[in-house]
Amino acid sequence: MQFKLEKRPRPSQAMLYLTPVAAVVLTMLIGGAIFSLIGYDGMGAVREIFLTPLTNSYKWQDLGIKAAPLIIIGVGLAVAYRANVWNIGAEGQYVMGGVFATGVALTTYGVTGWWVLPLMAIAGIAGGAAYAAIPAVLRTRLGVNEILTSLMLTYASVQLIYYLVRAPWKDPMGMGFPQTRIFSEAARLPTIIPGTIVHLGVPIAIVVALLVWFVMTRSLFGFQIRVVGAAPHAARYGGFSENRTIWLAFLVSGGLAGLAGMLEVAGPFQRLVPGFPTGYGFTAIIVAFLGRLDPLGVIFAAIVLAITFVGGELAQTTIGLPAAAAGIFQAMMLFFLLAGDILVRYRVKRVVHQSAEARA
Template sequence: MRLKVEPRRQVSKPLQYATPPLSVLGTVVAAFVLFAIMGYDPLRALYDLFVAPLGNVQGLSELALKASPLVMIGVGLAAGFRANVWNIGAEGQLMMGAIAGGGVALAFYGREGWWILPLMSLAAVAGGMAWAAVPAFLKTRFGVSEILVSLMLTYVAEQFLSYLVLGPWKDPEGMNFPQSRMFSDSALLPVLFDGTRVHAGVLVSLLVVVVAWVVMSRSILGFEIRTVGLAPAAARYAGFSQTRVVWLTLLATGGLAGLAGLFEVAGPIGQLIPKITPGYGFTAIIVAFLGRLHPLGILLAGLVMALSYIGADQAQVDMGLPNAATGLVQAMLLFFLLASDFLVRYRVRLVRPAATSEPAPAQKATA
């Protein structure tokens, strides 16, 4: 008897839905072992990471707050990944959105009016889009890898933000701290529930999920994006433009990331500071995969990943677990997901050894 691996004719639908929860389970087991090796009480660490935040209203509201940017960016990234567009610089696009939107808030400092927030949002979307337009242009015009360009621009955005809050936008009454003024009330997102930090941006992220779901599964545009990714030759034959899809997915992700960045600075933070994100732009990549590139799945995945962020704070206070443990647990989850994809695409069976020894033909796997 030996193991025989053969490609499935069609991907297994039940397994496609079963693998994300299984991957979460695998990650929990792996994290247990890892924490035990590192000398932390593994049960307590896992409880802090995944259970404790769910026990009270405060934890649940923080969950919504942290899931919101992850979901918004993840939805955009997923559309790109479906079309084989690998934007990994959402972190930078998020920062540029926060800078553009925050810039509007600072420009109208002390002014009041209903129009300030919408104007900030527009600027944030434009800022994120502008940053994503660079890899889009270089990819479609010169064939430069969007992976490297979008990532390099993240480092540039980080430096630009640091320059602004240390230089021209520094709070004149801030005792030389690297931070801008606190935004005026008109430039802050309204809080939805008293006593929490849940702001109107959370509603926007839910809206984004619904719109993305309709676009991706019910419109020609969604079909075009999926076709370009799955069957580029067929897409060309059908007259779908790859250039258009690259631009659309990058701009959409950039805009959403920019908006998510604004919601951070106009929401819980309330000003521009050098570090406005704990890596949402990178974690959103994992969220997109965990959600199986489907907007509704991404909503669930965003909540799971947000849980690990809040749990990490808890575990750090409670037992001194370094914050880096979160990143590690998140990356392990992505490993488990990618590994489990094998079962979705291949069938593994036990077979009796064949008597003949004919040379095995090679076959390309479809990624």
């Protein structure tokens, strides 16, 4: 007796969008049970990670700060994955965006003018796109799978940061700490709500998601992305170049990741430090799939993941959960989401093999 997957009829839209909700609920229930079994307050963990950030008004500003980069990177990855381009290196592109933006901030140190932040944004987008171009070249010219190349480049970008903050960009007044000097006022994102830490990057993230949604649903570029990803043969028949689409998908996803890096280095960090690689690029993969590769869905998915980030920090101080608790819940969420997708699209069928004698 064996089991095999049999494709179901096309699932309804309601079923597709209920699966992420079910994945979140299952994560809370099973995650709480697991933490209870290993000796922690499981229900307390679920409460602190998923509910307290929503009920504590002082944490709402933290949700906006955490969600903004996840929205921007997640939207870019949604575009790439729609085109069947598996960019796993958004974290490295995010880092390179921060590095390029820091280069502009340090070069213009002490300069005043409204143009400094836009110039940093352009540099951040260029840095992320340029880094994404490397796996694009390797796939289109040499046929190298982009999953491995984009992922490995992430670790190279992290080492570049370590070198820069310990040698050429090290703050001479930083008492030996590996960091750059703090940016001048013109290179820092302004706060948009007085008395809070909510900076200009939060509304920018929402605007980016809305613009990408409009482009993906109302433009030839969006149609090209969807067709190449869903039906490559039909795309070729329609005159769409697969290699050109791969390039566009990489440049868009890398550029948006670089923009997120610029907003982070100019907002919460205000300087480049070794801790700048925060894992947003990897978490945004969960965001993209939880949002069903839809820019509007990505907004809500990013808020859910931001809740786990903020709640994970709270749970460490209130009930003594380990720092990795939020990551465990995020991984479980992705697992249940992917498992739910398989069960929605396929059903498990039992196959019974008869012996030769029985068939005779």
